[in-house]
Amino acid sequence: MKTISIVGGGFCGCMLTLHLLKKRQSKIKIHLIDKSEKLCKGAAYSTEFNFHLLNVNAGKMSALQSDEDNFINWLKENKYPYNNEDYVPRKLYGNYLSNLLYHELNEAPDNVDIHIEEAIDVTLENDKAVILLESGKKIISDKVVLAPGNFSPQSDNDPFEKYIDDGIYFTNPWNHQTIIDKIHKEEDILILGTGLTMIDLCTTLYFNSHKGKIHAFSRHGFLPAVHKPVYFYEPFYHEIEKTSSLSEVLSIVKKHLHSHKQQGGDWRDIIDSLRPYNQKIWMNFSTNDKALFIQKLNRLWSISRHRIPQEYQITIDELLKNNMLEIHSGKIDTIVKTGRKLNITVRKKNNEQPTSLSVHRVINCTGPQLNYLKLQNPLIKNMIQKGLIHPGPLNLGVDATPEGKVKNHYNENIIYALGSALTGVLFESTAVPELRVQAEVLADILLFSELPVPNNHTTFFQNP
Numbered sequence: 315m316k317t318i319s320i321v322g323g324g325f326c327g328c329m330l331t332l333h334l335l336k337k338r339q340s341k342i343k344i345h346l347i348d349k350s351e352k353l354c355k356g357a358a359y360s361t362e363f364n365f366h367l368l369n370v371n372a373g374k375m376s377a378l379q380s381d382e383d384n385f386i387n388w389l390k391e392n393k394y395p396y397n398n399e400d401y402v403p404r405k406l407y408g409n410y411l412s413n414l415l416y417h418e419l420n421e422a423p424d425n426v427d428i429h430i431e432e433a434i435d436v437t438l439e440n441d442k443a444v445i446l447l448e449s450g451k452k453i454i455s456d457k458v459v460l461a462p463g464n465f466s467p468q469s470d471n472d473p474f475e476k477y478i479d480d481g482i483y484f485t486n487p488w489n490h491q492t493i494i495d496k497i498h499k500e501e502d503i504l505i506l507g508t509g510l511t512m513i514d515l516c517t518t519l520y521f522n523s524h525k526g527k528i529h530a531f532s533r534h535g536f537l538p539a540v541h542k543p544v545y546f547y548e549p550f551y552h553e554i555e556k557t558s559s560l561s562e563v564l565s566i567v568k569k570h571l572h573s574h575k576q577q578g579g580d581w582r583d584i585i586d587s588l589r590p591y592n593q594k595i596w597m598n599f600s601t602n603d604k605a606l607f608i609q610k611l612n613r614l615w616s617i618s619r620h621r622i623p624q625e626y627q628i629t630i631d632e633l634l635k636n637n638m639l640e641i642h643s644g645k646i647d648t649i650v651k652t653g654r655k656l657n658i659t660v661r662k663k664n665n666e667q668p669t670s671l672s673v674h675r676v677i678n679c680t681g682p683q684l685n686y687l688k689l690q691n692p693l694i695k696n697m698i699q700k701g702l703i704h705p706g707p708l709n710l711g712v713d714a715t716p717e718g719k720v721k722n723h724y725n726e727n728i729i730y731a732l733g734s735a736l737t738g739v740l741f742e743s744t745a746v747p748e749l750r751v752q753a754e755v756l757a758d759i760l761l762f763s764e765l766p767v768p769n770n771h772t773t774f775f776q777n778p
């Protein structure tokens with residue numbers, strides 16, 4: 315009997331479990347390991363607040379690539395009044411995933427053992443993986459899949475780090491209940507980062523009737539773009555695939571953006587038409603071009619690619635209009651603690667007079683730490699130390715084949731990775747439309763040691 319351990323029971327780990335159960339032809343044992351009891355939900359879908367919305371519309375959020383309407387049908391069956399174009403509460407999406415998983419688990423209760431514990435180490439012994447849990451328990455299996463999801467933000471040489479113990483500085487931006495329990499409504503707040511996580515947190519503060527001032531800061535001060543209807547644009551990957559140079563890819567994309575705009579089209583149509591090809595484009599870049607992209611273009615790409623629903627925009631506009639939220643850009647210059655507050659100066663790029671802020675709390679919303687060399691996580695640290703995993707391109711995630719077989723010098727077929735652990739390899743390994751493909755492909759590899767044949771509806775790794 316084949317045994318497979320999956321570390322991480324978020325979207326990826328749970329959907330992999332589901333596919334393994336659906337596709338199995340002989341008896342298997344799956345060990346699904348998660349340190350949290352909220353299986354399927356992870357940081358994204360464990361929110362209890364209905365105002366936290368998906369940032370992808372319901373029509374594109376089926377967990378199963380072979381059944382595009384699965385989520386919409388689930389909403390209808392359960393009498394939730396949402397259509398394809400709606401942005402549904404994330405909490406509801408978490409319930410949908412749990413329903414899918416538990417339906418499958420009920421059909422095959424003996425095939426899955428769930429361990430609510432942190433996995434802290436893996437060793438290889440006699441062609442098996444031995445997974446060590448925090449309690450000291452060991453699980454021996456034929457294969458192990460790392461699906462740990464996103465790690466909390468971590469800034470380099472973080473000047474706020476010394477204020478963690480005072481309770482001034484929060485480094486986990488996803489646990490909103492803890493944040494609002496600890497912060498008084500009248501307190502002034504500085505949010506580091508102006509992306510999706512900042513928008514999410516501002517929404518929580520708004521609905522919690524926060525009275526204090528919210529400052530949001532990032533180097534550029536760019537906010538995510540807003541969703542608008544997207545129209546089909548003929549894919550132009552055949553032009554891009556002829557080159558592996560970032561500058562040439564950029565000029566092709568700019569050409570299409572320009573001509574589409576001239577004809578009254580919207581840039582979103584172009585960005586979304588690239589979606590099925592983003593991983594291939596990334597994989598073709600040289601390491602230098604990958605680094606250049608991350609350094610110069612990633613922020614612009616993120617705000618265009620990962621957009622917010624109109625509902626969020628309305629809240630942010632309201633906060634800005636009422637002077638409850640202020641966006642700052644530039645560089646943090648000085649931080650001085652005075653009583654319970656931090657006095658902070660922000661220097662703008664054009665060297666204008668610095669802006670002074672005085673805040674009670676600082677929350678790091680700069681995005682997940684994806685550099686695996688910088689992680690303090692015991693599992694990742696131990697596995698890197700043993701040479702069982704190596705950091706991926708630019709140290710992002712782990713080094714692996716595009717379908718998730720981890721590359722190490724033991725060259726075994728035992729360790730695999732899924733989800734954001736593949737960011738360096740695939741770049742886009744973040745959202746449901748690509749993760750659902752990965753989960754299904756990996757199930758085939760684990761069960762049958764072979765790649766499935768891509769069908770007409772999918773490119774190999776991404777779903778259009």
Ligand SMILES: Cc1cc2nc3c(=O)[nH]c(=O)nc-3n(C[C@H](O)[C@H](O)[C@H](O)COP(=O)(O)OP(=O)(O)OC[C@H]3O[C@@H](n4cnc5c(N)ncnc54)[C@H](O)[C@@H]3O)c2cc1C
Nearest residue numbers: 322324325326348349356358368369433462463733745746
């Ligand atoms: C706030 C937020 C909103 C998002 N909204 C959307 C959206 O609207 N649409 C979309 O497509 N994507 C969205 N995403 C992206 C989201 O990350 C993916 O959709 C998906 O949830 C990722 O699944 P995952 O399994 O890789 O990670 P997660 O869902 O984060 O799960 C990882 C799990 O691994 C567990 N774990 C980690 N390390 C260990 C260990 N050592 N031992 C045991 N357990 C461990 C964690 O407890 C966690 O449960 C959002 C992300 C965030 C953070």
